[in-house]
Amino acid sequence: MADIVIRDVTKTYPGGRSPATDNVSLTVADGEFLVLVGPSGCGKTTLLRMVAGLDTPDAGSISIGGRDVTWLSARDRHVSMVFQSYAIFPHLRVRQNIGFGLRMRKAPPEQIEQRVRWAAEILELSDLLDRYPAQLSGGQRQRVAVARAIVVDAGVLLMDEPLSNLDALLRLQFRAELKKIVRQIGTTTLYVTHDQAEAMSLGDRIAVMRAGRIAQIGSPLQVYDRPRERFVGGFLGTPPMNFFSADLRCSASGAHLRVGDQLLTAPDQLGAFDQRPVVVGVRAENIDVAKAPADGRIRARVEVVEPTGASMLLTVRLGEYELKVQAPPNFDVAPGQDVWLRCAPESLRCFDPETALALVA
Known part of the structure; x- marks a missing residue:
């Protein structure tokens, strides 16, 4: 050998x-x-x-x-x-x-x-x-x-x-x-x-x-x-990682990502990058989707529903961005409906918009 x-x-x-x-x-x-x-x-x-x-x-x-x-x-x-x-x-x-x-x-x-x-x-x-x-x-x-x-x-x-x-x-x-x-x-x-x-x-x-x-x-x-x-x-990934732009804001209550007029909780280790635009990446399987609003969730509109057997693949619109979301196979939703998304902060990956490199290794 x-x-x-x-x-x-x-x-x-x-x-x-x-x-x-x-x-x-x-x-x-x-x-x-x-x-x-x-x-x-x-x-x-x-x-x-x-x-x-x-x-x-x-x-x-x-x-x-x-x-x-x-x-x-x-x-x-x-x-x-x-x-x-x-x-x-x-x-x-x-x-x-x-x-x-x-x-x-x-x-x-x-x-x-x-x-x-x-x-x-x-x-x-x-x-x-x-x-x-x-x-x-x-x-x-x-x-x-x-x-x-x-x-x-x-x-x-x-x-x-x-x-x-x-x-x-x-x-x-x-x-x-x-x-x-x-x-x-x-x-x-x-x-x-x-x-x-x-x-x-x-x-x-x-x-x-x-x-x-x-x-x-x-x-x-x-x-x-x-x-x-x-x-x-x-x-890597099928579907590939979703990307959308956001503004990072840090305060005593923690780090947040502003997407349009909605907020996502961001990983705490991004505190050093306060007050700057970022590109957020998240996998379809790391987005939790629900039919009703709740604290910590952001609203999106369903555009395409693709049953795959093991799961339901949704294409949703979040402002100007299209995201792929993996839902349970029995998730009953139709195009045109609103859904509410939650992403665990630890699943979010943030990249520099200019260099495209990850902010946190």
Whole structure:
């Protein structure tokens, strides 16, 4: 096993207006499953390709297991990679596809057979070893690609959106299988995806990328609950974090946020930011909604009602802002009705309107 240490890596493609990766530093601990997540074009796949040796950085260094691999070829880095496409050979049986990397390394036939059977058992492919890829489902083909990657026992496993070609239900099923498999083999894994639900569910830690830089890194729940900048809160979550502008006012009775002519109780730690405008962020599930007014609640107008089964997703208008609110599945309300909202102060996240950075870390 091996750790991955990326130091100050910058990469600009010819003709690019800005770097694909801009002075990125990142460490993946030995045996850790770290997910790079971000919108298309943010540089996550470029970073993965440089770790794999398929691209070289313009500046910075990359080491794997304490060995500088910045300028080594891909074959000399002792890494395995699973691509977005299955990339399995249609003319080879499953057994031959899984053992392909070992044959290229000229491993003894008995070792190849042993490792192929081991990988096939883990990925539930034992009964399919003599089939051709055309005889497999999409999920089975993806398992073959993963089996081929783990069978060579590389120090590092790299995955570039391996589930993106699967349908929604199959993606959900295989996601759980993949997490179990990676935990079982214990290989250091760097995984790239644009799917934030995938990132949240798979990673020991997630690194959110934006415009070639890492915006925030931490455990999935830490990054979800306490985004360091507005972009992270707006990118993670379904629905994403709600944002609206407010004026912060502090007095002996505590901190408050004025939204139009209504007041919300603010977190006490914002006392140092008295008399300034802020952008408030709050998750849909952290807004309590009621049909009757009460102290501490603010009025909003229902615009859209979306039953989802497990809950009711409401789109409400608060002044000039639209908010998503998660209500109980039996919450009977119709568009045009008024509802009253309450947000626990500890659930509110406040950002600087100019820098978009969180006021309180």
